[in-house]
Amino acid sequence: MRALRHDRVRLVERGSPHSLPLMESGKILPGVRIIIANPETKGPLGDSHLGEIWVHSAHNASGYFTIYGDESLQSDHFNSRLSFGDTQTVWARTGYLGFLRRTELTDANGERHDALYVVGALDEAMELRGMRYHPIDIETSVIRAHKSVTECAVFTWTNLLVVVVELDGSEQEALDLVPLVTNVVLEEHYLVVGVVVVVDIGVIPINSRGEKQRMHLRDGFLADQLDPIYVAYNM
Numbered sequence: 600m601r602a603l604r605h606d607r608v609r610l611v612e613r614g615s616p617h618s619l620p621l622m623e624s625g626k627i628l629p630g631v632r633i634i635i636a637n638p639e640t641k642g643p644l645g646d647s648h649l650g651e652i653w654v655h656s657a658h659n660a661s662g663y664f665t666i667y668g669d670e671s672l673q674s675d676h677f678n679s680r681l682s683f684g685d686t687q688t689v690w691a692r693t694g695y696l697g698f699l700r701r702t703e704l705t706d707a708n709g710e711r712h713d714a715l716y717v718v719g720a721l722d723e724a725m726e727l728r729g730m731r732y733h734p735i736d737i738e739t740s741v742i743r744a745h746k747s748v749t750e751c752a753v754f755t756w757t758n759l760l761v762v763v764v765e766l767d768g769s770e771q772e773a774l775d776l777v778p779l780v781t782n783v784v785l786e787e788h789y790l791v792v793g794v795v796v797v798v799d800i801g802v803i804p805i806n807s808r809g810e811k812q813r814m815h816l817r818d819g820f821l822a823d824q825l826d827p828i829y830v831a832y833n834m
Contacts, residue, residue, distance in 0.1 A: 606649040606731060608698045623702070623714035631656040633713075634681075634690070635698055638721055641682040651721055652697045653679065653690040660691070694721050696733070723813050725755050727790060734813060737762070737788055744783040747772050752803045754817045759793025760784070763816060765800045766828060773797040773829040781833065796820065797829040 627633055631654065635644045638651040662677050679690045697717040718733055725732045737760075738751040747768040754761055762780055766773055781792045802825055804812040819825050 652693045740787045754813045761794040763796045777831045795831045
């Protein structure tokens, strides 16, 4: 996980300390091209780098059907070009961070194919202490820390890290969770937790695709709508 903070990918042995298990998103179909690009410079990145997933295929959409939104923003998402290298191909920007790795699996021609790994949404990545942190890294650490934690979601509020945990347990367990959560985040990610919010099961919003809606959760926190079991501030 330390490498991911610097947008680098490093393979380690299964179960290694500070590691994160990821499952490939499947084989890239014939006719589909995927590159990993720097979302700021729009330059192509190497195999061991984490960046935005860009897609080119005959099935790429040209835009969203909506009466809202900025047309120039749509053009940037659906009609992007690399800043150097292959500057002629038109790509669709997915808004998701990921990387490509050559696998041991082979296609019909006996050639090994690339596998795509998705880490998370670009707009949910957090900049803390001059490094990029991905919510799933911190959430995985917290969920593994105690059997009563059924789900976790993190986001930033001003310059503070907010950790929301769903608890399957008593109010006393909620009190006990606070030092456990702060310690595991400090030990594994070297981050100080600003706020720990303990809530009931089902409070963290998840969409139909199984994705956590962290920004909706943040809005609910700021509007004092989470009805928490316990809140601890470390400010």
